[in-house]
Amino acid sequence: MISVENLSVSYGDLRALADVSLDVADGEFVTVLGPSGCGKTTLLRTIGGLEVPTTGEVTVDGDPPEVAQADARLGFVFQEHTLLPWKSAIENVTFLRRMAGKDPDPEGARDLLATTGLDGFEDARPGELSGGMKQRVAIARAIHLGADVLLMDEPFGELDEITRDEMSVEILRLWRENRKTVVFVTHSVPEAVFLGDRCVVVSGAADPADPTDGDDAPGRIVAEFEVDLPRPRDESVFGSEAFGAQVARVRRALHDDA
Ligand SMILES: Nc1ncnc2c1ncn2[C@@H]1O[C@H](COP(=O)(O)OP(=O)(O)O)[C@@H](O)[C@H]1O
């Protein structure tokens, strides 16, 4: 379980996050939705042990995130794919696991690439792959690492809308088959709704109850929704009335807040 308790993060004088509390259960898929600059990446990086809380506490299965990270229990997928350009797709997938000192599993890596639709591209370098394919490799790498927790920061942000939809369906299938806990950051309302069991809305709007909040108001959690859509979810959900209704509900809450 991921536990975030009364977390605040400042960069010098700039308060990026204030008083954020969030629990993510094992196997849960939580989406974090908010406008650009509200502190989503800061939240994700703090959960991942890449930023240190200014106040408050983050734990992963009871341990500090740095410990979980050192044990390869956390897998990251960023907006930029961060693949090694001189290594092939398969080498990129196996590299982190090797670095983490885990048993090599070349067959598992091949299977994973195949199930992400990259059969035949094992030996291609990132420069020879499309944006969507590169993100598939990055996702396969995080799963192959054997991490229980996937931290994803707008991983489909650079992709065209059609590929994004495909990748969303794909990530749900991989999540189902591999039983991961996922925290997925996005600024897209439909993406947050389609993917999440629960959608947490972060806003940088000033808190009227806090006289110290100025124009530089830090990110806070302002709303939370259980997404009421059955699983498994596939392409057919995008056109469904239930999906449209959930998206409208989240949009209304965002605009009421603003
Ligand atoms: N390393 C950093 N140093 C200073 N300021 C930062 C740093 N990272 C982020 N910020 C600032 O913190 C705020 C939140 O940023 P970020 O977490 O990246 O938001 P988001 O991911 O929602 O766009 C922004 O005002 C951003 O400029």
Ligand SMILES: [Mg+2]
């Ligand atoms: Mg960001």
